[in-house]
Amino acid sequence: MLFQPLLHLRPRLKRRHALPVLTAFFILTLLPSSDLYGQIQGQVFDSDDYPLTGATVQWIGGGGTTVDTEGNFTLADEDGQNTFRISYLGFATREFMTDTLTFPLTIVLTEEGTSLGQVEVTARDGGRxxxxLNDRNIExxxxxELRKAPCCSLAESFENSPVVDLTYGDPLTGRREIQMLGLRGNYTMLTLEKRPMLDGLASPFALDLIPGPWVEGIQIGKGSGSLESGANGLTGQINTELIKPPHGPKAYVNLFGSSQGRxxxxxxxNTKIGKTLWLGGSAHGSFTENKHDHDFDRFKDMPDRRTAVGLVRLFRQSTDNWEGQWNILGARDRRTxxxxxxHDHGQDVLDPYLIDQDNRRIEAWGKTGYYGFNKPxxxxxxxxSGSYHELNNRYGxxxxxxxxxxxxxxxxxxTRIANDNxxxxxxxxxxxxxxxxxxxETDYSRSENTIGAHGEYTYNWEESRxxxxxxxxxxxxxxxxxxxxxGGTQLSPRLNVKYNPTERSAVRLSMGRGWRSPNLLVDNLNWLPSSRTVTDRIVGAEAMDADNPGFRGLETAWNYGVNFTQDFFLGGREGQIIVDLFRTDxxxxxxxxxxxxxxTLRIYQLDGKSFAxxxxxxxxxxxxxxxxxxLAYKYNDVRQTYDGxxxxEAPLTPKHRALATLGYDGxxxxAHLNYHWTGEQRLIDFDEIPDDIYVAHxxxxPAFGxxxxxxxxxxxxxxEFYAGGENLTNRTQRDAIIGAWSPFDGYFDAxxxxxxxxxxxxxxxxRWTLE
Structure with a gap:
């Protein structure tokens, strides 16, 4: 289904329906009424505006298709057929005659209760x-699902994800980082509606600058995925879709407070301001302020924080062959x-070791598209897009x-060749x-530019007679x-294969090469407030450009993956099992x-093996x-070759992780209960630290839950009102900062x-919502 990522931008018969979460935000490729061109296209939702993934769309006595994860379907025309039906377990089946339809189609199925001793058959959306049916391995x-998380940033949206791991941050910068397929988040491509999201200097706090309540959906692509947005997703891609003005709430308010002083x-x-124009605006303000110091080392457990983010969106949707959207985002994040x-004993310098981080950003992006070709x-x-980011940070x-x-x-x-296959x-x-x-006082300034082209061919075959x-x-x-x-010319081949042996199972294979241009300092921001001197050198043939002293060569890797997904029914209720196996070289x-x-902190290029x-x-x-x-269990084996x-084994990478969640959805x-278990992990060697510096690590x-x-x-x-608790097991790390008693003139590491x-x-x- 060539245009599935694009169909969400078509006008709806009923404006109340939510846009599909897998919207390819910047691909404005929309179709005119498709019954004139040999196919029926539409969307299928339940009464709560959730797409009915897997619903069957079939000609009476003929072939058919199924509804994808965004609610879209495309039914190929068949000679002699003019009536089709849409069915889904637990919902009333509906039939349609093509000569009575008005396009585009937006179809709502209603739940069907079956009275057998007060037993009611229903279908539910689990949020994940x-x-x-998806061609690639995407969750x-x-x-x-996002409303099950405590609140309120994109980072916290992964609290219940078995795929993406969230680290616990550090007491000096407050930075939290994701890990995917055992590797740091640097190797996962982050996109905001299919374009690069807050990268470069903004990357350390990118996940904190997108508020969770603004998010309509998240798609987590594992392994080698699409090349349309770039090739820097070495382990996968995480795309975030924001709520769109044409289908967002008229008004929304979310207030949040926690015992950590946050x-x-x-x-x-959102409102309609013209026949074809919709205007939307969003604002976020937050603060964290406390004096928490649970281990009494005189350092704050987390920095105080002031964050403000604003977004203005203008959408144009019409039937005159072109549509578009334009957005402006501004953000400021201040941490101290x-x-x-x-300390009243042992510290030679009387001034305190202070951290001050100030990040400011302005960004504008848009999309324009044309769908008036004779061939739909x-x-x-x-x-x-264009952006400007400024940072002014002090670490001691x-x-x-x-x-x-x-x-x-x-x-x-x-486009297509011959047909949709x-x-x-x-x-x-x-x-x-x-x-x-x-x-x-070391200059890391540089200029980077990239120009590239990509092409993808998709072959699709279905047996549904x-x-x-x-x-x-x-x-x-x-x-x-x-x-x-x-970094020169880079070629990135990709292969994705999906086979459905039955209607309830799928096997996927993937293979591909990716590359990224590293940001030497911000990729390793947690090391900047330390007593170490950052040094770097080149191992191998790569050379440093004289005009770009911060550049240390591109990072490249191959990723291979196998996925098996099985849906099942047991006791009249649905379930799913997923098995993933990936390797990154x-x-x-x-x-x-x-x-x-x-x-010193030595940063150099690999000379030997490195894999995950x-x-x-x-x-x-x-x-x-x-x-x-x-229930989920994950095993990661990550190893790197160190000079000499x-x-x-890579440090701070647990080999074993487990997740268990239990939810009641009345x-x-x-109510939603989650338990995270993290296995043991290697820390850096402490043998060289002097004996007079206390190291509690x-x-x-140790493993913990x-x-x-x-x-x-x-x-x-x-x-709706919500409340909850985090870290109810009260697991904390004491004396996380090594050398806290003398941060200026001793060994200091957090x-x-x-x-x-x-x-x-x-x-x-x-949360208060006016639809």
């Missing part, structure tokens, strides 16, 4: 889906932390200052980044070629080496009506954080 999270407010409003007062399967769209006596100016343009064209997409991308960056078992095969071949002014990688000596093996098995099942359970020390009352951190709960009460159609620093905490909030 791994579709059997989708919608706003229902408060947040989120506001949203460090020592609250000087042809479409063209354009994505464009070290200053880190920088500016980044970026421009981005992407053009995309979709053979689809093609082409595109060209241009990007320029200008960095002015200085740290501790009456009397035959359903089978399907999809093969996607892709190639991207980019020229980076400093690096050819060029920046190795961050803190174990050669205690005075990741295995995950997860399952979810509705064990009782309205009660769901999810050979192949070693109409008025909802073991060489391998954390418990959290979220409770929601739906007062009415507009208002990077070895493997457990939470905050004790158990409670939160409350309220």
């Amino acid at each position: 889906a791994a579709s059997l 989708s999270i919608n706003s229902k 408060g947040e407010v989120n506001l949203m409003g 932390g460090g020592q609250q007062d000087v 399967w042809q479409s063209i769209g354009f994505i464009y 006596l070290k200053l880190h200052e920088g500016e980044q100016k970026s421009g981005y343009f992407n053009a995309l064209y979709h 053979h689809r093609l997409s082409f595109g060209g991308t241009a990007r320029v980044d200008d960095f002015v960056e200085v740290f501790d 009456e009397g035959r078992d359903f089978k399907a095969l999809t093969v996607i071949l892709g190639l991207r070629a980019d020229h980076h002014n400093l 690096f050819q060029n990688q920046l190795i961050v080496d803190a174990e050669q000596d205690i005075e 093996n990741s295995f995950m098995v997860s399952g979810n099942y509705e064990i009782l009506p309205l009660i769901d359970i999810k 020390e050979g192949l070693r 109409a008025r009352f909802k 073991p060489q391998r951190s 954390m418990l959290g709960i979220n409770l929601t009460y739906v007062a009415n159609a507009k208002t 990077t070895q954080v493997y457990q939470p620093l905050f004790q158990r905490r409670a939160y409350v909030g309220v």
Whole structure:
């Protein structure tokens, strides 16, 4: 289905329906009424506006298709057929005659109760889906699942994800980082509505600058995925879709407060301002302020924080062959932390070690597209953006200052060969980044620009004739070629294969190469407030550009993956089992080496092997009506070659993780319990640290578990209250900062954080929505 990512921009018969979460935001390729061109297209929702993934759309006595994760379907025309039906378990079947329809189609199925001793058959949306129909290995999270998280940033949206791991941050910068397939978030491509999201100097706090209540859905693509947005997703891609003005609430208010001294407010409003124009605005304000110091080392457990983010969106939707949207985002994030007062014994410098981080950003982006071709399967769209980011940070006596100016343009064209079984997409991308960056009087300024092109061919085959078992095969071949002014030409081939042996199972294979341009300092921000001196050198043939002293070569890797997904029915209720196996092999990688000596942080390019093996098995099942359970186990084996020390286990990377969630999803009352278990992990070697510096850390951190709960009460159609607790097991790491008693003239390090620093905490909030 060539245009599935694009159909959400078509006008709806009923404006109340939500946009599909897998919207390809910047591909404006929309179709005219498709019954004139040999196919029926539409969308299928339930009465709560959730797409009915897997619903059957079939000609009476003929072939058919199924509804995808966004609610879209495309039914090919058949000679002699003019009536089709749409059916879904637990919902009333509907039939339609093509000569009575008005396009585009938006179809609502209503739940059908069957009275058999007061037994009612219903279908529910669990908020998270791994579709059997998606060509690639993608897990989708919608706003229902997001409301199970405590609040309120995009980072916290992964609290209940078995795929993405969230680290616990550090007491000096407050930075939290994701891990995927056992590797740091640097190797996962983050996109905001299919374009690069807050990267470069903004990347350390990108997940904190997108408020969770603004999010309509998240798509987590594992392994080698689409090349349309770029090739820098070495382990996968996480795309975030924001709520769109044409289908967003007229007004929305979210208030949040917690016992850690944190408060947040989120506001949203959307309105139609013309026949074809919709205007939307969102605002976020938050603060964190406390004097928490649970281990009495005089350093704040987390920095105080002030954050403000605003977004204005203008959408044009019409039937005159072109549509578009334009957006402006502004953000400021200010953090202050460090020592609250000087130790009265042992510290030679009487001034406290203070942390001050100030990040400011302005960004504008848009999309324009044309869908007026004579052939409805042809479409063209354009994505464009410009941004300016400024940072002014102080870590004790070290200053880190920088500016980044970026421009981005992407053009995309979709078509097909003969029929929808053979689809093609082409595109060209241009990007320029200008960095002015200085740290501790060393200049890391540089200019980077990239120009590239990509193409993908998709072959699709389905066996869905009456009397035959359903089978399907999809093969996607892709190639991207980019020229980076400093790293040279990079080729990124990709292969994705999906086979459905039955209608309830899928096997996926993926393979591909990716590359990224590293940001030497911000990628390793947690090391900047330390006593170490940052040094770097080149191992291998790569050379440093004289005009770009901050550049240390591109990072490249191959990723291979296998996925098996099985849906099942047990006791009349649905369940799903997912098994993933991935391997990432690096050819060029920046190795961050803190174990050669205690005075320097060495950053150099890989000379030897570096790989990550990741295995995950997860399952979810509705064990009782309205009660769901999810279990997941993950094993990661990550190893790197260190200069002079050979192949070693990467530090701060647990080999074993487990997740268990239990949820009750009632109409008025909802409850969700989650338990995270983290296995032991290697810490950096402490052998060289002088004996007079107290080190409470073991060489391998202990395993531990954390418990959290979220409770929601739906007062009415507009208002709901929520409350909960985090870290109910009260697991904390004491003496996380090494050398806290003498941060200026001794060994000082706050990077070895493997457990939470905050004790158990409670939160409350309220959401008010005017649809």
